[in-house]
Amino acid sequence: MTMKSTPIxxxxxxxxxxxxxxxxxxxxxxxEVKAIAAEAEAASGIEFIKMEMGVPGLPASAxxxxxxxxxxxxxxxxxxxxINGLPExxxxxxxxxxxxxxxxxxxxxxVPVTGSMQGTFASFLTCSQCNKEKDTIxxxxxxxxxxxxxxVVMGQKYETFDVYDFRGDKLKxxxxxxxxxxxxxxxxxxxxxxxxxxCLKEKELRIIGQLATHYDVIVLEDLAYFAMDFRQNFGIxxxxxxxxxxxxxxxxxxxLISGSKAFSYAxxxxxxxxxxxxxxxxxxxxxxxxxxxxTFGTVFIHRVLYALSSGTSHSAxxxxxxxxxxxxxxxxxxxxxxxxxxxxxxxxxxxxxxxGFPLVYDTDL
Numbered sequence: 213m214t215m216k217s218t219p220i221x222x223x224x225x226x227x228x229x230x231x232x233x234x235x236x237x238x239x240x241x242x243x244e245v246k247a248i249a250a251e252a253e254a255a256s257g258i259e260f261i262k263m264e265m266g267v268p269g270l271p272a273s274a275x276x277x278x279x280x281x282x283x284x285x286x287x288x289x290x291x292x293x294x295i296n297g298l299p300e301x302x303x304x305x306x307x308x309x310x311x312x313x314x315x316x317x318x319x320x321x322x323v324p325v326t327g328s329m330q331g332t333f334a335s336f337l338t339c340s341q342c343n344k345e346k347d348t349i350x351x352x353x354x355x356x357x358x359x360x361x362x363x364v365v366m367g368q369k370y371e372t373f374d375v376y377d378f379r380g381d382k383l384k385x386x387x388x389x390x391x392x393x394x395x396x397x398x399x400x401x402x403x404x405x406x407x408x409x410x411c412l413k414e415k416e417l418r419i420i421g422q423l424a425t426h427y428d429v430i431v432l433e434d435l436a437y438f439a440m441d442f443r444q445n446f447g448i449x450x451x452x453x454x455x456x457x458x459x460x461x462x463x464x465x466x467x468l469i470s471g472s473k474a475f476s477y478a479x480x481x482x483x484x485x486x487x488x489x490x491x492x493x494x495x496x497x498x499x500x501x502x503x504x505x506x507t508f509g510t511v512f513i514h515r516v517l518y519a520l521s522s523g524t525s526h527s528a529x530x531x532x533x534x535x536x537x538x539x540x541x542x543x544x545x546x547x548x549x550x551x552x553x554x555x556x557x558x559x560x561x562x563x564x565x566x567x568g569f570p571l572v573y574d575t576d577l
Contacts, residue, residue, distance in 0.1 A: 224252050268476075270549065273475040273476060273549070275531075280530055289527060291526060292522055293524060295523045297322070297324040303319045305322035305469070306321075309469075311450050312438070315459040318492070321487040321488065322485075323485045326481045326482070326521055328468045328483040329362075330481075332359050334517050335430075335468070335512070338512045341499055343497065347369055347395060348368075352420075355372075380577060387420065391429060392427070398429060400431075401433065402433075403417075406437060409557065411576060413577050418461045425461075430466065431464055433466070442551055466486065466491070469484045469486060475546060
């Protein structure tokens with residue numbers, strides 16, 4: 213049997229995969245794919261166009277960089293950050309949620325995390341411990357693959373369904389079919405979607421929120437690509453249109469807001485987990501039994517986050533606070549700096565379609 217010719221010698225790729233002891237390459241993580249590509253690139257001398265990670269090469273927000281440098285010069289690097297978060301950041305995060313989502317949230321529930329990935333990890337842990345009968349996380353796919361890897365690391369159960377065939381009204385029955393079993397502790401999805409960039413509409417978010425309230429399930433809304441549905445301008449603070457969010461339809465939510473994409477601040481690993489006012493103060497039997505007391509919010513911060521890290525980078529918190537404040541005050545139009553995402557996506561879509569690749573998620577509402 214003659215092997216099909218490939219741009220890179222197949223033996224080089226196969227050897228790289230063998231070196232990493234990956235039995236099924238289709239199940240490799242993003243970081244494993246990146247490492248194998250680097251190995252093959254070095255062995256072949258042929259440059260790879262790496263598309264497995266969202267690294268567009270945009271400069272970090274100058275506002276954040278300036279604020280962080282000033283904080284470092286003031287000596288914050290020698291001081292442990294408050295595990296609750298920098299007060300200025302918490303206040304501006306709450307303002308940001310109001311300015312761009314039009315939802316009221318108290319600063320106490322806006323908790324700095326070492327990137328949204330730590331926020332989801334801590335959220336998964338906390339949600340899975342609330343009620344012993346609810347031991348499974350539900351993913352509305354497509355989603356960020358590493359979130360499932362986090363649950364594998366924890367040894368937690370999860371279920372998934374692909375939203376492609378269940379848009380609009382169809383979502384209600386599909387989602388209900390999982391929630392009625394009584395084992396789901398939390399629902400997670402990203403909006404705009406990572407990686408397909410489809411966007412859930414208000415009707416769909418209302419369905420998710422209402423069912424979450426009915427079945428007493430927590431919604432983890434991943435807003436990594438915050439306001440980046442460039443078909444509308446979500447970038448004017450305190451004015452509609454606003455970033456659509458499940459927070460309008462339930463009190464059982466955690467919003468995961470990242471500095472990585474909206475502010476191009478990925479290298480400093482900074483994000484904010486925004487816990488609803490009601491959920492923050494909610495007492496769960498599972499948390500009381502495990503920790504001897506505490507609310508969802510205090511357990512999330514003082515038990516779970518504290519076990520993962522002694523706080524989030526002190527200087528990066530000053531950067532995030534400054535970026536939030538400038539955006540809230542209308543002085544920093546962050547979407548103007550990142551709209552290139554949409555422009556590049558449009559061009560890449562044309563290239564791939566021209567070369568015969570099918571568009572998998574070919575419809576949006």
